[in-house]
Amino acid sequence: MAHTLKSVAEAAGVSAAAVSYAFNRPDRISAHARAHILDVAQRLGYAGPDPAARSLKTRRAGSIGVVVPVGMSYVFRDHYFAELLTGVAEIAERRGAGMTLVPFDLDAAERARTHDEDGLRDTLDAIRHALVDGVIVDGLAGDHPAVRVLIDRGLPVVGSTADPAFSSSVAIDDVAGARAIGAHLAALGHRDVVVVLATPGPSGVARDVTDEDALLPYSSHRLAGFREGLGPGARVRVVTGGFNDTGSGRAAAALALSDDPSFADPTALLADSDALAGGIVDELRTRGIVPGRDLSVTGFDDGALATDLDLTTVRQPVRDRGRLMARMLLEPDVDERHVLLPTELVVRGSTGHARATGGR
Amino acid sequence: MAHTLKSVAEAAGVSAAAVSYAFNRPDRISAHARAHILDVAQRLGYAGPDPAARSLKTRRAGSIGVVVPVGMSYVFRDHYFAELLTGVAEIAERRGAGMTLVPFDLDAAERARTHDEDGLRDTLDAIRHALVDGVIVDGLAGDHPAVRVLIDRGLPVVGSTADPAFSSSVAIDDVAGARAIGAHLAALGHRDVVVVLATPGPSGVARDVTDEDALLPYSSHRLAGFREGLGPGARVRVVTGGFNDTGSGRAAAALALSDDPSFADPTALLADSDALAGGIVDELRTRGIVPGRDLSVTGFDDGALATDLDLTTVRQPVRDRGRLMARMLLEPDVDERHVLLPTELVVRGSTGHARATGGR
DNA sequence: GTCGCCGTGTTAATCGAATAACACGGAGGG
DNA sequence: CCCTCCGTGTTATTCGATTAACACGGCGAC
Numbered sequence: 001m002a003h004t005l006k007s008v009a010e011a012a013g014v015s016a017a018a019v020s021y022a023f024n025r026p027d028r029i030s031a032h033a034r035a036h037i038l039d040v041a042q043r044l045g046y047a048g049p050d051p052a053a054r055s056l057k058t059r060r061a062g063s064i065g066v067v068v069p070v071g072m073s074y075v076f077r078d079h080y081f082a083e084l085l086t087g088v089a090e091i092a093e094r095r096g097a098g099m100t101l102v103p104f105d106l107d108a109a110e111r112a113r114t115h116d117e118d119g120l121r122d123t124l125d126a127i128r129h130a131l132v133d134g135v136i137v138d139g140l141a142g143d144h145p146a147v148r149v150l151i152d153r154g155l156p157v158v159g160s161t162a163d164p165a166f167s168s169s170v171a172i173d174d175v176a177g178a179r180a181i182g183a184h185l186a187a188l189g190h191r192d193v194v195v196v197l198a199t200p201g202p203s204g205v206a207r208d209v210t211d212e213d214a215l216l217p218y219s220s221h222r223l224a225g226f227r228e229g230l231g232p233g234a235r236v237r238v239v240t241g242g243f244n245d246t247g248s249g250r251a252a253a254a255l256a257l258s259d260d261p262s263f264a265d266p267t268a269l270l271a272d273s274d275a276l277a278g279g280i281v282d283e284l285r286t287r288g289i290v291p292g293r294d295l296s297v298t299g300f301d302d303g304a305l306a307t308d309l310d311l312t313t314v315r316q317p318v319r320d321r322g323r324l325m326a327r328m329l330l331e332p333d334v335d336e337r338h339v340l341l342p343t344e345l346v347v348r349g350s351t352g353h354a355r356a357t358g359g360r
Numbered sequence: 361m362a363h364t365l366k367s368v369a370e371a372a373g374v375s376a377a378a379v380s381y382a383f384n385r386p387d388r389i390s391a392h393a394r395a396h397i398l399d400v401a402q403r404l405g406y407a408g409p410d411p412a413a414r415s416l417k418t419r420r421a422g423s424i425g426v427v428v429p430v431g432m433s434y435v436f437r438d439h440y441f442a443e444l445l446t447g448v449a450e451i452a453e454r455r456g457a458g459m460t461l462v463p464f465d466l467d468a469a470e471r472a473r474t475h476d477e478d479g480l481r482d483t484l485d486a487i488r489h490a491l492v493d494g495v496i497v498d499g500l501a502g503d504h505p506a507v508r509v510l511i512d513r514g515l516p517v518v519g520s521t522a523d524p525a526f527s528s529s530v531a532i533d534d535v536a537g538a539r540a541i542g543a544h545l546a547a548l549g550h551r552d553v554v555v556v557l558a559t560p561g562p563s564g565v566a567r568d569v570t571d572e573d574a575l576l577p578y579s580s581h582r583l584a585g586f587r588e589g590l591g592p593g594a595r596v597r598v599v600t601g602g603f604n605d606t607g608s609g610r611a612a613a614a615l616a617l618s619d620d621p622s623f624a625d626p627t628a629l630l631a632d633s634d635a636l637a638g639g640i641v642d643e644l645r646t647r648g649i650v651p652g653r654d655l656s657v658t659g660f661d662d663g664a665l666a667t668d669l670d671l672t673t674v675r676q677p678v679r680d681r682g683r684l685m686a687r688m689l690l691e692p693d694v695d696e697r698h699v700l701l702p703t704e705l706v707v708r709g710s711t712g713h714a715r716a717t718g719g720r
Numbered sequence: 721g722t723c724g725c726c727g728t729g730t731t732a733a734t735c736g737a738a739t740a741a742c743a744c745g746g747a748g749g750g
Numbered sequence: 751c752c753c754t755c756c757g758t759g760t761t762a763t764t765c766g767a768t769t770a771a772c773a774c775g776g777c778g779a780c
Binding site: 026045046047048050051052053055056059061062063071072073075082083085086087089092096097099100101102103118125126129130131149153154 | 408456
């Protein structure tokens, strides 16, 4: 049943090398012999050399890995990751390479990190075993254990920050983008805002933030940028919103506008993403609050949603990022090793002058 | 630099087997020896046994493959595939398995199919080389060359139709769903309709359909269902809409409502997906045509868009399908081999009684 | 005191292929 | 007519691990 190079070679009356050449190097064998071998192979139901053995010998896997800190099933729902991976896929498919999503549970890894050495090992098993030629890592610092494993494996690793631990990186200047949002709002007189950040994982719905270290790298960057742009006098409170989607945004808005005294009367709600901002807008509307007039709302991404909702946001070239990350792995002619992509403030109707009293 | 099991074993003063056990079978070695070996390994920068070699020996890859007939970069944009893969990913991540998108260009394969034998071989290379333990194939018939290669490789293949060539399958009864749509419209008096189908690939924008064989399997199923439900007296014309998104829907609607005599005055527009229907609704609105009153529009999927647009559509359990497909590969306790999932007609406001004169 | 078993380390066979180096026959040049 | 080179098939080495089978020392049971 299970044929091998050798058994096919016997059946065809040639050496194993000839069969290998027939499948992999047409130029290295006569057309006549090749046709015969391929014919015998087909008759026997031999589809070609075993990929695992081939991969061991050639040291190539034909696929690039992707590691994200949010769970594999999440990337298809999140606009940011979907866009990033679209860019990666565009390059991969034109090079004939596959894309392997490597399971990695950031929460489990964090929990196990100090506690339980073997637990941490387990969460990294898939990363240790992944059959890939290089890896794209988005949202993990260069000194993260998962990254260390990949580097020890000798794989080229493209990161999302300029950390020299990565073989190369494509960062996006989201600090600058967030700063622009902050400055824009400051200029409109806002001095009391709530920032809404997504924290995927089991952390659940909106809540007040205690530990800012637990944020995803880009969230903390943006938070810092917001603060810089708003200036020292501003009051910035933070809510985390669970998944990066409209539902979380709605919940976060509800919390920010609740009676909870720690959130009393902000004049602006700054979201980590358009999706969250979309939820915020929904919640405001159900309360009869008009975004841009009664209360300002900002997003991040400039996706289709931002246009639809007339959202002030930051445009970031996410698909370009994915493309470039993939090219750094698959097209060695890319010579820059660490690239910083720019962002752009897009002002629309969801922001306006601060009012003495916000929503309610 | 590049350490191996053996070199680490020498450095630690033990046998290669001991190192292997230290990494893979803690119970098979003393805790003391294990700690020492792991320590030496870490010091040497050895991340663990080489995945390729390990995969050759164990005959496991730790990842399941996914083959779709639409190009890898498309799956992140299309609601159907995103939903399907979300389901797959949910199961994969709970089993610690990866997900490998295998590049496959249906158009190139079709073009090469008869013409050029070596060309066809090339388009199947990635499928021949993919390092996976099983494959989920959506939208390809059981006798397609790509499927044949996978089966010859001895891989378990889960298909999207009940074809016995597949080791197992999860079909969705979209014929019945489409039939329900057709019957619903027939009951409302519609006898002259245009069906809008997505045909991803370079085929481009909307055009009239000449060759119904070139449709994706599910599209032709649905088309057949529409026809059945509408009954023999109805006039059914077909337009293909390129990508499965709102832009294509808009273009298709524009064509269907144009002066082109072959499309004159339909009373209903039946789309292959909610996304297409969304575009159709957009186009109608810009022309001042009210869906459900002047002209009926139907979708397919029952995603968020359908609710938003108050679209009559068919609910299909796509994520369940993905989950079940993955479980058939990853969880051998699933005993049914060929499953047919039901669909459900969801009537909303976008359909109504046929009028003598449709749009314009 | 002896037998056997258990825990733990080692030996050796094996997974299935790629490819450098070699062999050999015939064509072409001198 | 001989030498060389080219095209094409073969031989043999190598990729880096897993794991069944074996070996051996110490311990408890009788």
